[in-house]
Amino acid sequence: MASASSGAFAQMEIDVPAMAVALKKDMGSNKPYELFPNRVMVAGYNLGAYRTATAVGTARGLLGGGYNAKSKVELTAEGIDEALLTRIADAAYADLVAQLGAAGFEVVPLDQAMASPGAAKLKFGGVPYESTVPVENGKKRALIVGPGATGVRRNYPLAKLEIGSFGAPGLSSELQAMIVMPNVVLDFAQLKGSKFGNKATSEAELQFAIDPYHTRGRVMASTRSQFAEGDIIYVLADDVASDADFGAIGKSASRDNGLERGLGAALGMGVVAKSKKEATVQIDPQSYEKLARSAVRGWNAALVAQMKAAVGR
Numbered sequence: 001m002a003s004a005s006s007g008a009f010a011q012m013e014i015d016v017p018a019m020a021v022a023l024k025k026d027m028g029s030n031k032p033y034e035l036f037p038n039r040v041m042v043a044g045y046n047l048g049a050y051r052t053a054t055a056v057g058t059a060r061g062l063l064g065g066g067y068n069a070k071s072k073v074e075l076t077a078e079g080i081d082e083a084l085l086t087r088i089a090d091a092a093y094a095d096l097v098a099q100l101g102a103a104g105f106e107v108v109p110l111d112q113a114m115a116s117p118g119a120a121k122l123k124f125g126g127v128p129y130e131s132t133v134p135v136e137n138g139k140k141r142a143l144i145v146g147p148g149a150t151g152v153r154r155n156y157p158l159a160k161l162e163i164g165s166f167g168a169p170g171l172s173s174e175l176q177a178m179i180v181m182p183n184v185v186l187d188f189a190q191l192k193g194s195k196f197g198n199k200a201t202s203e204a205e206l207q208f209a210i211d212p213y214h215t216r217g218r219v220m221a222s223t224r225s226q227f228a229e230g231d232i233i234y235v236l237a238d239d240v241a242s243d244a245d246f247g248a249i250g251k252s253a254s255r256d257n258g259l260e261r262g263l264g265a266a267l268g269m270g271v272v273a274k275s276k277k278e279a280t281v282q283i284d285p286q287s288y289e290k291l292a293r294s295a296v297r298g299w300n301a302a303l304v305a306q307m308k309a310a311v312g313r
Contacts, residue, residue, distance in 0.1 A: 016290055019298035021210070023217065023306055024237040031230025032178045032221035033310040039177040040100055040307075041108040043122055043168070044150035045093040046158040047296070048131075048185040049085055050211065051077045052141040057193035057202035071202040072138075072277070075189050075249065079283030082128050085145045088289060092296035093147040096182065099304045104313055108177050110149060118174045118225070121167025122181075126152030131159040135213055137193040138202070142185060142214075158183040159214045169222035169229075178230075181218040184299055185211035186292055188247070188281065206249060206281065208291045209241035210299060217303045234306055240295065246287040250280045 057071040100107050113119055128145040129152065142159055146152040155167045168179040187210065192203040217234040 016294045016297065018301050019210075019240060019242065019291075019294040021240050021295070021298035021302040022237040023234040023299075023302040025306070026216075026233045026235040028219075028232030029230065030232070030310050032219050032232060033230075033307070035221040035223060035230055036172070036176055036178050037311045038104070039106045039108065039175070041113045041171070041175055041177045041179050042093065042097055042100070042110075043113075043171075043179050043181045044124060044146050044153040045089050045096065046144060046146055046153055046181075046183045047085055047089040047092060048142040048144040048158050048183075048211075048214070049080050049292075050140040050142045050185065050187050050189070051080050053077075053138065053187075053189035053191060053204055054140070055138040055191035055193045055202040055204045057137075071193070073191075073202045073204045074278045075204045075206075075281050076278070077188050077247070077281045077283050079247070079285050080143070080188070080288065082143065082145060084285055084289060085128075085143060086148055088292045088296065089145050089147045090149075091293055092182070092184070092300065093150075095297050096180075096300040096303070099300050100180075100307070103304050103308050105307070106177075108175050113171070113175060114150075116171055116174045118167070118171030121155065121170055122179075123154035123167070124150045124152075126154040126157075128152060129160070133159045133214060135191065135211075137191040138204075140187070140189075140211075153181065156181045156183065156218055158216075159185065168220040169227055170225035172221045172228075173223055173225045178219055178221045180303075181220070182299075182303070183214065183216045183218070184296055185214045186295060187211045188283070188288075190241075206247055207241055208244065208246055208288070208295075209239070210236060210295050212236045212239065215299070217299075219307070234303060240298070242291055242294075244287070244291060245284075246291055247281050247283040250282060 054074045132141045190207040222229040
């Protein structure tokens with residue numbers, strides 16, 4: 001297993017300008033920084049990317065109650081594959097390690113951390129997986145990967161229910177270091193959907209962004225292996241999006257349940273009106289990767305800025 005400072009990772013460091021990103025504390029105190037203010041271990045880098053986005057709109061009429069019409073628009077992105085995302089995760093991990101080092105933190109080499117008994121509890125080596133999550137105005141499906149050297153970290157996973165302890169306290173105690181667990185999700189579509197009124201409408205359009213719902217940075221530390229004495233979660237302070245071009249929406253196909261509604265009307269039965277439009281998005285991998293690298297570099301910089309401020313640097 002290569003160390004965090006090896007030449008292989010150094011070659012992956014990000015060479016694009018950082019996107020403007022700001023983070024804020026969602027929960028926790030500064031206890032991790034009081035315990036181990038100068039030493040940190042980066043526990044992989046879970047990176048997700050939405051590849052399917054479904055906007056949902058409903059109509060409920062003037063009297064409310066259950067909906068009487070439903071509209072869906074679904075975009076499926078082609079060109080965002082596992083190899084591309086793993087390459088971005090490798091670069092994101094290397095960049096975070098480099099930024100932490102430049103900020104004066106001692107970063108525990110990856111090979112040393114992975115050889116520690118406590119590393120097993122963080123469940124490195126997970127394979128990429130897909131997860132469907134609810135978002136405002138619909139749902140999205142993401143592919144989640146990790147850097148090649150660590151795989152997916154299955155403790156404190158991304159866009160997935162966690163079962164069991166975080167595992168970080170034991171590793172933190174063994175290494176005498178804070179444990180940093182990045183979870184970053186990249187988005188490709190903005191969704192809109194009606195919720196009331198007499199007409200159900202839904203829209204989906206291309207826009208690169210960092211997803212605010214499931215992107216999290218966790219910093220944990222403990223001198224005891226049984227529980228975390230310090231635990232902080234950072235989230236986006238503001239929306240992060242770019243209007244740069246990175247793909248194009250192809251021809252769409254539509255369908256509805258008009259025949260079913262007609263039959264229902266003939267039988268004197270009310271049938272909810274449903275319609276769905278589907279389209280494929282052709283992603284330009286080079287443009288997408290450039291935006292993704294800029295986004296994770298900005299997110300890394302925002303996390304490091306929070307950590308520097310917490311230790312008074």
